[in-house]
Amino acid sequence: xxxxNIAKAKKTAFYRCxxxxxxxxxxxxxxLILAQSCPANIDFESGxxxxxxxxxxxxxxxxxxxxxxxxxxxxxxxxxxxxxxxNAGLDPYGNFPINCPNxxxxxxxxGNNTGGGQxxxxxxxxxxxxNRDIYSLIYHYAVVFQDPNHEESQQPRMExxxxxxxxxxxxxxxxxxxxxxxxxxxxxxxxxxxxDGTPVLCKSWSAVSINLNGMAGKTxxxxxxxxxxxxxxxxxxxxxxxxxxxxGEFVGATYCSDDTAVNVTAPFGYQQYTWFNNNFTQVLGHSxxxxxxxxxxxxxxxxVEVVPYNGYGCLDTLYAKLIxxxxxxxxxxxxxxxxxxxxxxxxxPKLGWVYSWTPSTGLNNTAISNPFASPSITSSYILxxxxxxxxxxxRDTVLVHSAGLDNTMTLAxxxxxxxxxxxxxxxxxxxxxxxxWYRNGIPITGAHGTEFRPVxxxxxxxxLFSFEGCSLATEKRDVLIDSPRPGIRYPLQxxxxxxxxxxxxxTFGTSVVWTPDNYLTNPTSVTPVFKxxxxxxxxxxxTTATGCLTIDTQLVKxxxxxxxxxxxxxxxNNDGLNDLLRPTLMGVKKLNYFRVYNxxxxxxxxTATERAGWDGRLRGLEQGSQVVVWTAEGLGVDGKIYMKxxxxxxxx
Numbered sequence: 267x268x269x270x271n272i273a274k275a276k277k278t279a280f281y282r283c284x285x286x287x288x289x290x291x292x293x294x295x296x297x298l299i300l301a302q303s304c305p306a307n308i309d310f311e312s313g314x315x316x317x318x319x320x321x322x323x324x325x326x327x328x329x330x331x332x333x334x335x336x337x338x339x340x341x342x343x344x345x346x347x348x349x350x351x352x353n354a355g356l357d358p359y360g361n362f363p364i365n366c367p368n369x370x371x372x373x374x375x376x377g378n379n380t381g382g383g384q385x386x387x388x389x390x391x392x393x394x395x396x397n398r399d400i401y402s403l404i405y406h407y408a409v410v411f412q413d414p415n416h417e418e419s420q421q422p423r424m425e426x427x428x429x430x431x432x433x434x435x436x437x438x439x440x441x442x443x444x445x446x447x448x449x450x451x452x453x454x455x456x457x458x459x460x461x462d463g464t465p466v467l468c469k470s471w472s473a474v475s476i477n478l479n480g481m482a483g484k485t486x487x488x489x490x491x492x493x494x495x496x497x498x499x500x501x502x503x504x505x506x507x508x509x510x511x512x513x514g515e516f517v518g519a520t521y522c523s524d525d526t527a528v529n530v531t532a533p534f535g536y537q538q539y540t541w542f543n544n545n546f547t548q549v550l551g552h553s554x555x556x557x558x559x560x561x562x563x564x565x566x567x568x569x570v571e572v573v574p575y576n577g578y579g580c581l582d583t584l585y586a587k588l589i590x591x592x593x594x595x596x597x598x599x600x601x602x603x604x605x606x607x608x609x610x611x612x613x614x615p616k617l618g619w620v621y622s623w624t625p626s627t628g629l630n631n632t633a634i635s636n637p638f639a640s641p642s643i644t645s646s647y648i649l650x651x652x653x654x655x656x657x658x659x660x661r662d663t664v665l666v667h668s669a670g671l672d673n674t675m676t677l678a679x680x681x682x683x684x685x686x687x688x689x690x691x692x693x694x695x696x697x698x699x700x701x702x703w704y705r706n707g708i709p710i711t712g713a714h715g716t717e718f719r720p721v722x723x724x725x726x727x728x729x730l731f732s733f734e735g736c737s738l739a740t741e742k743r744d745v746l747i748d749s750p751r752p753g754i755r756y757p758l759q760x761x762x763x764x765x766x767x768x769x770x771x772x773t774f775g776t777s778v779v780w781t782p783d784n785y786l787t788n789p790t791s792v793t794p795v796f797k798x799x800x801x802x803x804x805x806x807x808x809t810t811a812t813g814c815l816t817i818d819t820q821l822v823k824x825x826x827x828x829x830x831x832x833x834x835x836x837x838x839n840n841d842g843l844n845d846l847l848r849p850t851l852m853g854v855k856k857l858n859y860f861r862v863y864n865x866x867x868x869x870x871x872x873t874a875t876e877r878a879g880w881d882g883r884l885r886g887l888e889q890g891s892q893v894v895v896w897t898a899e900g901l902g903v904d905g906k907i908y909m910k911x912x913x914x915x916x917x918x
Contacts, residue, residue, distance in 0.1 A: 304403060305392035308488075309510040310372040313349060320347045321387035325493035327419040332445075334425070334493050336387045346386045348375040350505075352614065352636060357505070359410045359457040360468035366406045366507035367471060368533070371614040376424075377492035377503030379410070379461075385493040388506070391431065393485050394478055401478040402582070404509040404533050405488065409469040410457075411502030413446035414495055421445040422495045422502025428476055431485040439580035440476045444469070445502075453537075453575040464500060471505070472575050473533050475582035509533065518555075518618055519586035522594070522657030527559040529654045530568065530586055531617060538573035561655065564590045594619060596651035598664035599636075605669050605736030608638035612649060612664075622650045628666075644668045669736035672696040675728065675743070682746045684814035691745050693718045698730035720745045748812035756806075756820040757877060759796075762853035763824045765903045766797045772818060775808035796822055828853035828902040835915040838882035847871075847896070847914055848879025854900035854908065863895045870894070882916050891918045 307317045321336035322343050342349070351372050354364035359379075366373040377386045394401050411422040423445035428437040444451060446467050457466040478486060492504050518530035532539055532554050541550035544567040550556055556568065566588045573581055602609040608630065615621070615635035623632040628641035639647065644667045652659045676694045683689035694717050695701065703713035705724040720726055727742045751774065761767040771778050771792045783789035785798035796802070806818040829852040836847045849860050862871040862880050870889070871880035882889050897911040 304508070304510060305390070308390055308392065308403075309370065309508045310349065310374055311370070311510060313351060313372050315342045315347065315349070315374075315388075317390060319389045319391075321389070321491075322346050323385045323387070324383050325385040325496055326383075327417065327496040330417075330419050332419040332421075332423065332493070332496070334385045334387075334491055336385060336491070343386075345378045345380075346376075346384070347388055348378075350375065357408070357410060357468070359459045359466045360408065360455075360470060361457075362408060362468070362470040364505065366408075366505070368406055368473075368507065368509060369615060369617040370507050370510070373406075373505055373507040375503060375505050376490055377494075377501070379501045379503060381494050381499050381501045383494050383496060383498035385491065387489065387491040389487055389489040390508075391485060391487045394481050394483060396483045399480055399482045401481065403476050403478070404473050405476070406471050406473050406507045406509070407469075407490075408471045408505040409444050409454075409467075409502075410504070411444075411446065411467055412464045412495070412500040413467050414464050414497070414500040416495055416497065416500075418445070418447045420496040421447055422500055423493050424502060424504045425489075425491040425493075426474075427487075427489045427491075429487045429489065430481060431487050433484065437476060437580075440474050469575075473536050473572075474574055475533075475572060475580050475584075477580055477582055518654075519588060520592040521561060521588065521590055521655055522592045522653045523590040524657035525561050525590075525653055525655030526657070527557060527655040528561040528588065529555050529557055529618065530588065531555045532570045532572060532584060536572040537575040540571045540573075542569045542571070544568065558588075561590070562588055564588065592653060592658060594651050594653060594658035594660045596649045596660040596662040598647065598649040598662040601665045601667070602639070603667045603669060603734045603736060604640055605671060605732070605734075606673065606738045608640040609666065610636050610638050611647060611666070612636035618654050620652050620654055624648050624650075639666050641666055641668045643670070667734055669732040669734045671698055671730050671732055671736055671738040673730060673738045673740045675740035677743065681743060682812050683748070684810070684812045685747065685749045686815075687813050689813075691720050691747075693720070693726060693728070693743065695728050695730065695740055699733045700731040702729045702731075703727075704729065720747070723747050746812060748810060748814050750810075750814035751816045753817040753819070756818060759820065759822045760829075760850070760852035761796055761798070761822055761824050762828055762903055763799045763826060764797060765853060766795045767822075767853065767855060767903050768793050769796050769804075769820060769822065771806050771820075772808060772816075774810065775816070776811045777809045779807045781805045781807070798822075798824060800824060825852045828904065828906070828908050830854060830898045830900060830908060830910045832896055832898065832910075832912055832914060834913070835917055836882075837917045838888075839918075846879030846881055847894075847916075848873075848877070849896075849898050849900075851876055851900060853903050855903050856901040858899040858901065858907075860898045861896065863897075864889075864892065865895075882918075888918075889916060892916050 320339045320342050322339045323336035325334050349372060350365050352365060357364055376388055409424050423443055425443045426441055428440040454467045454469045457468050490506055492502050494501050518528060521528045539554050540552055541556045569583055569585050571583045597613045599612045612635045621635045623629055623637060626632045628639050628645060629637045631637045646663055646665050649662050678692040680689045681691060697716055701714050703710045703718045704727050723746050725742050725744050728740045730738045773792055778792050780786055780789040780794055785796055785802055787795040801823040803821045808816045831850040836844050838845050857874055857876050860873050861869055863869050870884045893913055893915055895913055899909045902908050
């Protein structure tokens with residue numbers, strides 16, 4: 267939705283006469299225009315934001331008005347002002363080129379697709395030279411925003427303002443605001459990509475002319491802004507670029523003397539083109555490119571009327587004086603070294619030039635100015651450049667050195683093994699000028715060969731180097747080298763004759779086998795159930811994921827009845843013999859409690875864990891020799907509760 271009144275162009279007879287009368291004046295300035303250049307980096311061609319002011323801020327709906335608040339960020343902010351170069355790909359929503367298709371080397375994106383109530387801006391101030399009464403420039407934009415169907419002041423948007431700062435006026439037909447509200451905007455389409463179900467509206471690259479004639483010496487400001495929806499959920503962003511020529515000239519105005527045809531191409535991005543002869547008495551065509559075959563006489567003047575999309579921009583008439591003074595110099599770029607990542611040859615393309623490369627081996631495209639090369643051997647490439655009309659043929663050569671590194675890493679042996687298995691890990695790489703092996707990102711001292719045998723667990727890879735200055739890493743491979751744990755003997759277990767009792771093996775392995783399998787419900791379980799009239803000793807084989815084997819043992823004795831046994835005396839002197847007072851459970855599958863009291867009835871110890879016991883201390887202090895009383899309660903394997911109490915002597 268536009269937020270200003272756009273002056274409607276009237277193609278009246280008076281208008282035609284006025285254009286014709288101005289043509290003679292404009293012709294006088296043609297040579298001046300052809301040499302005219304734009305302010306430094308207004309076209310982003312340095313690949314930086316030099317000369318531009320960057321802003322970040324927020325957006326809000328205040329009293330039914332959309333308010334964008336911005337602050338100078340003193341440089342681009344990641345994901346808020348983003349620079350793109352050639353081969354940037356396609357926008358994921360609009361499927362149009364991210365880099366402007368006007369022959370530009372760089373374009374920018376303002377904003378992002380994350381929402382959050384963010385707003386961004388970018389501006390450029392410049393002064394029109396005092397002797398330039400005829401001055402114009404063209405900017406290009408593409409827009410992507412969601413349409414959440416909020417109120418008008420709450421919708422995502424893009425705002426463009428072109429201002430004469432000196433006179434404090436806005437150039438209205440080059441300034442406008444886009445936001446969705448109620449219906450699809452002119453020139454927009456609905457994307458097939460809906461990440462959260464909300465429609466995404468897109469407008470592909472379009473051009474706007476800014477006629478600055480008669481403003482010599484004035485300060486002009488370009489100000490572009492984007493904003494999310496005010497509810498912080500939906501996004502809006504835009505792509506921007508400015509043409510590299512600030513004049514009415516365009517590709518094809520200058521052609522080669524040996525051209526067999528001339529293709530005169532008006533600026534990209536307008537909705538309608540109408541070409542005229544020099545006195546506006548004849549319409550020559552309606553497409554962006556006007557073809558002369560054979561070429562016209564040098565000095566022929568043509569005009570093209572450009573109409574922006576649905577009123578978004580200024581109606582303008584551009585002129586071209588065709589002269590046969592074009593020269594073309596092919597530029598294949600500097601010599602390169604190919605390591606593993608394809609290298610780019612040539613330079614940015616120029617509109618109207620035709621390119622071809624030979625040989626084609628190792629090139630991703632032989633018909634563009636700057637293909638990517640990845641030759642398997644050192645190769646020389648020839649670039650041929652000429653004008654679209656066939657003339658001005660020029661050649662240049664570039665040499666691409668191929669380092670020939672191969673980062674393939676092969677494996678012999680196992681990545682996971684146990685030290686007692688006889689297995690090992692051996693990595694091998696192809697030969698290189700130098701090699702360095704790494705473990706967990708740290709270089710391994712002395713490891714420079716094509717073969718390496720790890721002796722520790724870790725993540726391993728190799729860096730390969732060539733004398734040409736290339737370096738290439740292999741893939742990372744994780745190695746796990748394990749050692750078997752020592753076997754242990756489990757505490758003696760007591761079971762009641764012919765009553766089931768659960769046993770417990772250690773749990774660090776991936777498989778367990780109890781042998782013999784006598785009297786067990788499942789000899790491959792970590793917790794098999796034992797039921798027998800006689801005692802049995804078991805060998806427990808525990809195997810880990812690495813193949814390490816540990817052998818534990820377990821003796822199970824049988825008793826006639828469920829019982830809880832506590833020794834009548836203990837000696838907590840740390841000699842390893844009878845240092846703890848604890849119960850021995852016979853046929854008890856769960857200890858509810860074991861408590862120890864002194865002769866005054868004070869509880870000095872309590873536990874519900876079978877193997878724990880009292881060390882003769884109270885609050886860390888050793889207790890003297892004395893008689894203590896204990897009580898115990900447990901759940902028997904027969905499902906019954908058993909209680910027992912008694913006395914024991916603490917001997918110091």
